[in-house]
Amino acid sequence: MGAIAAVTEPIRTILVDSWHAPLLSSKIVQSLRDAVDALADRTGFSGVVRLDRAGETEFSAAYGFADRAHGILNTVDTLFAIASGSKGLTALLVMALVESGTFELATPARSLLGADLPLISDDVTIEQLLAHRSGIGDYLDEDTIESISDYVMPVPVHELASTEQFLPVLGGHETVFPAGERFQYNNGGYVVLALLTERATGIDFQQLVRTLVCEPAGMLDTAFLRSDELPGRAALGYVFADGLKTNVFHLPVLGNGDGGIYSTAADLSAFWDSLFAGRIVSPEGVAEMVRPRSDWPQESKRFGLGFHLDATGDGVQLEGYDAGVSFSSRHYPSSAMTYSVMSNWSGGAWPIMRLLDERLGI
Structure with a gap:
């Protein structure tokens, strides 16, 4: 000891x-x-x-x-997993494919799913999946998770190494509400989005994110990494504030549309600069993504397409929380200010982020 x-x-x-x-x-x-x-x-x-x-x-x-x-x-320069912070990159990939004419925000998911995931309603669109307004059942409903340290994956995590391998866990979940009716945060919806990008392009989701999001953004150190093959610069994710228990059995062995990419603080700063300079998608596309679609009063936030938004003002956020991961990055276009906290244990980021919010007048 x-x-x-x-x-x-x-x-x-x-x-x-x-x-x-x-x-x-x-x-x-x-x-x-x-x-x-x-x-x-x-x-x-x-x-x-x-x-x-x-x-x-x-x-x-x-x-x-x-x-x-x-x-x-x-x-x-350490690489940290950012959990659901990855959803913003998934959303940008989708918008990049929209701008290239691959599909539209109004495209029904069913048109690309074929016979797979039959419980997803015919009228669910790509835009509703991005906005957490699809109403589809969620394979990882956060409201039912008692503790972040629980083992919540429904299959052995080594079986989740590709998007197609998620099909058995995405299926079998009944519709919760009619498409477009309201906001409800949904992890599974972002894996469905990853699946749609692969079906539309024939290219692996992780490679699409690398090529269409990370490279234009100058995020050269950002990548999906297997948890059982982490390079020396990557931080292990610890489930508790002390001790040696890592999250290797808690999360998919390779991240996907709803989370799991690794990044650095420098890459995050490059990301926000590139995003609002129009280097990933067009300025019009960015404006569409940070336009509030829903209020999220439980979190004192709003939500756009893939991005958390401050309840008032122009603040845009990426945020992630998983076993062994806590992460938040905020950008304020009006003041050109960015601050990020990346932590490799479950509860680490939040006290520091609250301090920064208070001291910086947010």
């Missing part, structure tokens, strides 16, 4: 500041940095925190361990 405790003690490992243009005063940045450091020490935070404004990095800091058993520290 003593050896493990020594390895898992929270440590701040790297801090990199860029002062090309001091957009926030040094006093404000120092105060924020000190507050993040103190909270990270109190909570045992493991991960990376980064703040950018107008293309300049105000600060970037890494804490804790990527691999607790071997004492490998997180760095600002």
Whole structure:
């Protein structure tokens, strides 16, 4: 126990500041940095925190361990899983295919599914799946999950290595409400979207995301990685704040449309810049995706197509939460400000994100 405790003690490992243009005063940045450091020490935070404004990095800091058993520290370049943050990339892939004429937002899912998933109603459209307004049954209904540390996959996770392998778990779920009637967050709907992109193009979903989203965005380190073949730069996901139990048996061995891509804090900053510069999809496509489709009062948010939106104002968010993963990245176009928190344990990101929200006036 003593050896493990020594390895898992929270440590701040790297801090990199860029002062090309001091957009926030040094006093404000120092105060924020000190507050993040103190909270990270109190909570045992493991991960990376980064703040950018107008293309300049105000600060970037890494804490804790990527691999607790071997004492490998997180760095600002560590790859972290972002769970449902991947849904924004899935949505952008779909919009890129819409803009290329492959299909339309109004295209019925049934036209590409054929005889598969017969419980999905004939009138469910791609747009409704993107907006969480499809009403289809969900293979992973978050309202029924008691604890993030539960084992919730309905089949052995090694069997979920391709989109087509999800068909047995996506099927058999009755419609919950008529298509378009209301908002209800739905993980399965985003795997269905991944399936539709493959059926329409004949190309694997993960490769489509790489080619049509990550490369145009300059996200060169972002990729779907198998959990049983992680490279040395990737952080293991820990189910609890201390101890050595990882999430390798909790999640699909390879991420898909609803989550599981790995990224870095630098790639996330590149993502937001590229998104609003129109380098992934057109500015008109971006505007369509961040147009509020639904209120989400339980989360004090709204939702567009693949993106969380602040309840008021222009804030756009990606967010993810899974066993061994907690992640949030926020961008404010009006102030050109981005801040991201990536953590490799289930509850790590939220206290730091709340602090940033409070200190940055969000």
